Amino acid sequence: MDDLTDVYNELIMEHSMNSYNKKKLEKADYSEIGHNPNCGDEITLELKLNGDIIEDMAFSGHGCAISQASTSIMIDTLKGKTMEEAKEIIKTFIAMIKREITDEEELQKLEDAIAFKNVSHMPARVKCALLAWHTIEDILNQKEKEKENGK
Amino acid sequence: MNVEEIKKDFPILQNRNIAYLDSGATTQKPLQVIKAVEEFYENYNANPHRGAYSLSMEATEKYEDTRTKIANFINAKHREEIIFSKNATESLNLIAYSYGVDKLEKDDEIVISIMEHHSNLVPWQKVAKQTKSKLNYMYINDEFEISDEEIESKITDKTKIVGITHVSNVLGTINNVKKIIKYAHKKGAVAIVDASQSIPHMKIDVQDLDCDFLVFSGHKMLAPLGIGVLYGKKEILNKMTPFLMGGDMIEYVYEQETTFAPLPNKFEAGTQNVEGVIGLGAAIDYIESLGYDNIQKLEEKVVSYAINELSKLDYLTLYLTPNKENHSGVISFNIKGVHPHDVASILDSEGVCVRSRKPLCATTYEIFRY
Known part of the structure; x- marks a missing residue:
């Protein structure tokens, strides 16, 4: 890593230290725990839907600066999106971290979450950045299954 | 016993510009060991x-x-x-x-x-x-x-x-x-x-x-x-x-x-x-060629220097027994308000290899609330 300030940039530090998304939702439709046994990071992600739209999200738990900021910025990015749009963004974020997508233009849809691009150069921290995104993926997959089962 | 001389026995310390502080996880290998296998x-x-x-x-x-x-x-x-x-x-x-x-x-x-x-x-x-x-x-x-x-x-x-x-x-x-x-x-x-x-x-x-x-x-x-x-x-x-x-x-x-x-x-x-x-x-x-006596003398010097210097940092908490005779070479610490994983990444960027994450033992982890 040449310059760590690329990773621990202002946006990431702000979200990791004092996130307004770290709270409890009054009425959540889904609540899912994301756990990274290697480093002990654990988050609980809450999600409230309005039809197909992600109306609100919040998180609680503890972890490193990267996992905490990634969770908070993900919430900012996905709030107000349809489930389909969210899935596309999640896919792009995971691909960015795994260095499968590097094209800046393609990454624009990630909005602030593009700030984690440099984590892709730090293999030891990939899991931290992806924790929340895998957790929301689980929720959306679960929702899809419910839909298929006609719930 | 001269530290610089001993360091020369470890090829990895010549090849990589690192301060390797993770011997508790695995030690680096001296040339004598590598050669014996060869x-x-x-x-x-x-x-x-x-x-x-x-x-x-x-x-x-x-x-x-x-x-x-x-x-x-x-x-x-x-x-x-x-x-x-x-x-x-x-x-x-x-x-x-x-x-x-x-x-x-x-x-x-x-x-x-x-x-x-x-x-x-x-x-x-x-x-x-x-x-x-x-x-x-x-x-x-x-x-x-x-x-x-x-x-x-x-x-x-x-x-x-x-x-x-x-x-x-x-x-x-x-x-x-x-x-x-x-x-x-x-x-x-x-x-x-x-x-x-x-x-x-x-x-x-x-x-x-x-x-x-x-x-x-x-x-x-x-x-x-x-x-x-x-x-x-x-x-x-x-x-x-x-x-x-x-x-x-x-x-x-x-x-x-x-x-x-x-x-x-x-x-x-x-x-x-x-x-x-x-x-x-x-x-x-x-x-045996170094001798445990010499190893211990050297460790005592390094460990007390490290503890002494780390104790000066008010943002750092040390977890070790105050009874010096009951303490070996492992020094555990937390930086207040910073997750160990972030600390390790930042130290890594300076070429310092430390153990981070929660300690291997989840049960002892309970005392490491940062």
Whole structure:
């Protein structure tokens, strides 16, 4: 890593230290725990839907600066999106971290979450950045299954 | 003893610009060890105990000579009390399965300390479940030590097995293993010592300790990865059933029955990690050439300097016993308000390798609230 300030940039530090998304939702439709046994990071992600739209999200738990900021910025990015749009963004974020997508233009849809691009150069921290995104993926997959089962 | 001279023995420290502070996880290897492995493959490689040709016999000799070397190194009474394994974890699993599962009965007790490495903890959970015995813990006091009262209240007449780490990989505490072993014996239990973190730093004498079992990994004491040792008292090992079945641990094989080889082969199934054994022998030679006295003097200097400097940082919390004589080389700390994983990344960017994440032992982790 040449310059760590690329990773621990202002946006990431702000979200990791004092996130307004770290709270409890009054009425959540889904609540899912994301756990990274290697480093002990654990988050609980809450999600409230309005039809197909992600109306609100919040998180609680503890972890490193990267996992905490990634969770908070993900919430900012996905709030107000349809489930389909969210899935596309999640896919792009995971691909960015795994260095499968590097094209800046393609990454624009990630909005602030593009700030984690440099984590892709730090293999030891990939899991931290992806924790929340895998957790929301689980929720959306679960929702899809419910839909298929006609719930 | 000159640090700069010693550093020259470690090629990786010449090739990489790092401060390697993670020897508790695995040590770097001196050239003497690397060369010994190379020399084995270039001149002696064959399967020990198998061939009737001179090359195989020479390989056998090298392998068995190292067993004797290790027996002398830890002052075992008999060379066949030294069993080669993959690492301390495998040695502990061997004890858990071949001793624990066989000997324990319902309501018996297993006692270990709260600062055990997972490999001296999880196997005992399994044994306890399987035999319906109980797993009890000796906890630490405010000084990160196990008090005499704790030892005497946890080891009871029902205790059959006591497991204790000599030096904690999380806290650096040197446990009073002699006292624990003595008390275990008084209550009729066998005592197992995990010496993985102590053997690179201090002389181990199994007869003086009077432990029934002692385990360690080669890779934490300058030897290659994948080689470990189990020491067990001969009379106990003789009564135990084999752990793994296969080649070299058998005497006669019939279609339905097999008789097993005597010690130590009984516990060494399959072709062994001979290069690891050779490397471990070279590591012991290297440690002995430096001398434990010199190693300790040097460590004392480095460790007290580090503790002294780290104590000056008010944003840093140290977790170590205030009793200097009970502390080895591990220094655990937290930076207030910063997750250990972030600390490790930032130190890494400066070429400093430290252990981060939660400590290997989730149970001890409870005290590391940052």
